[in-house]
Amino acid sequence: MTPTVLPATEAVPVVELRGVAKSYPGPPDVHALLPVDLTLAQGDYLAVAGPSGSGKSTLLNLLGLLDRPTSGTFLLSGVDVAALSEGERTALRGHRIGFVFQAFHLIAYRTALENVALGRLYTDADRKERHDAAKEALRRVGLGHRLHSLPTTLSGGERQRVAIARALVNCPDLVLCDEPTGNLDSATAASVMDLVEELHATGITLIVITHDPVIAARANRRVSILDGRLAEHRPLTVPETA
């Protein structure tokens, strides 16, 4: 075992939250997220549902290493991220986490291929490798024919596919989708979710944050969040996740 590579055993959960909470100092103190315990194994597909202001975004920011919890322990693939420096957290984010945003966040003046390759820019020194990986990721999301299109010429669904390809290009441990269908009509949303589920079928660990119960219902694990309090639903139809 080399020291920098963690064992990819199923025994190490991708995400392990132990009493993780986030509050913003007051007065009065705002408890955005009350202590949460959550464990995600490799290949899990979790939906986080809840109305706006419920603490969904706070949870996403904590999971995406964009914010630090006030208390509790967060292990990402077994690594305690609280002990890391900001630079190490940034590197870990780049290597291990893929983001899909509601607003896509594609750079308008770069081609689809360049946008996807950007996902590897800060972690991979090899240009050719970056471009090959980007092409492969775009093919995976069904956009192999639009490599050199600018985002402005793509439809909403295609843009979100590019964003998904960017999230995948680094082969992350965890893909975080923040309202991935929020800007899409329902037909397009369904096809994007089909893609997300196809990817999940290949073994990717997914967290989808949504306020749409239809989207949330498609996941094999569901938690809902209300006023910072997390509750897991035991799905009746999919008993094997228990």
Next chain:
Amino acid sequence: MSLPLGRFRRRQPVVAPSRLSGRDLVEESLAGVLQRPGRSLLTMLGTVLGVGAFVAVLGLTSTATGQIGKSFNLLQDTTVTVNDIGASQQADSGNGQYDFPTDTDSLLARLNGVVAGGVWWNVQLPDATISASPFSTSDAASSIGLFAASPGALAAMQPTLQSGVLFNSFHNSRGEHVCLLGAPAAQLLGITRIDNQPAVFVNGTAYTVLGIISNTQSLPQTLLGVIIPSATALKEYGPPSDNPAQALIHTRLGAAQLIARQAALDLRPDQPQLLQAIPPPDPTSLRDAVNTDLSGLFLLLAAICLVIGAVGIANTTLVAVMERTSEIGLRRALGARPRHITLQFLTESTALGLLGGLIGTSLGVTTVLATALDRHWTAILNPVTVLPAPLIGALIGLLAGLYPALRAARIEPLDALRR
């Protein structure tokens, strides 16, 4: 098997740190600059004007002063005089001294860069009578001077002959009684043609007139006089008394300074201190004097343009940072460290400055060349000012980008991505 990796992970990097190579940095920055070419061009305008003005002012000044130095006095630039200071010191004693060797002409002619050179002096004769007939004492002729000149000095004067010929080294070496007349002197003496071999009488001694000189480039005072060969003058009247002899040297263009340094030693290697060569004013020092006067104000204007350019770049970069907040947030989410963001925006502003500097330098050089062509001048561009000019633009861009770039690095990905 589940090891508590959190315990001993502390000193080991979990993953390789984020990276960004210079090439990737430049590529990302250029894409940023080129995304809005129109705006980038407008942003560069201040730098273009500033650097362009800088290059044009320096180029035009050096071209113009070069031209001044060149046309200032072509004649003076090619004339060296050698004074007989040994004779000047002896002048009080009354007995004339003459420190030039007899073969001065050939000694000077062998110097590389000399076109012609020789000795001349004003022959002072008490109660001299100069006339066209042996016994006439016309008042009009009393203003006519008597000059002695070697054939070399004669050539160095660059005379224009109206008629006849110049005397040569043959006449000089034999001490022949021949002379040349300046056109005004000839008129005063009533001599209009030389084909009847007229003579001029100096205190009764006849000198055959060989030619009449209508004009000279140097020593115009000889036009109102009679010029006899220097050897003849020495034989007849002895060395010059009141006005010491002088050597007049006509050099090739650019050789005057060199000849001035060599002349005394060449003529009198035994006692060079007896002679003193006077070079023409050095064109370089003249040029520098003009330079300082002219360009100061324009350089100040160029500096003001550069400051305006810097403000322009700073402003645009700041606006770009605001506009691209979500891009910055995205890059941070994708693993970019704050320093990568800083470097990217710094490189963008530096590239803007450098491009502006390059365009400005081109425009400046074009201006100088066009002006020089229009005036038929020689364009003079100093590489020391032209080559670093684009770098001035780059420096302006770098400085202007500092604040926006540091501000960009402080943007929290959290806030940026929520937009």
